[in-house]
Amino acid sequence: MSTVRWEFLTIRITYDGGKRKDWVVEYRERAPLIGFQAILDAYSSRGWELMILNPERMRAVVGFGQYHIEPQSYRATFRR
Numbered sequence: 714m715s716t717v718r719w720e721f722l723t724i725r726i727t728y729d730g731g732k733r734k735d736w737v738v739e740y741r742e743r744a745p746l747i748g749f750q751a752i753l754d755a756y757s758s759r760g761w762e763l764m765i766l767n768p769e770r771m772r773a774v775v776g777f778g779q780y781h782i783e784p785q786s787y788r789a790t791f792r793r
Contacts, residue, residue, distance in 0.1 A: 719792045727786040761791035
């Protein structure tokens with residue numbers, strides 16, 4: 714009987730409201746990944762499967778007399 718061993722990876726995906734106006738994964742040693750689709754494509758091409766996407770940081774935004782809560786970053790958990 715064989716046992717399946719999973720490898721796990723978590724990354725932070727942040728919203729860049731500056732020039733990019735998109736979701737970004739920043740790296741120290743290479744160019745950032747910009748856009749959710751690009752992020753998912755890049756990790757899935759390396760064999761990673763997205764398991765869960767949790768809001769990590771939230772912010773309140775005023776709109777039409779009430780506040781809206783928007784995520785500023787997510788924590789993505791992958792496995793392969």
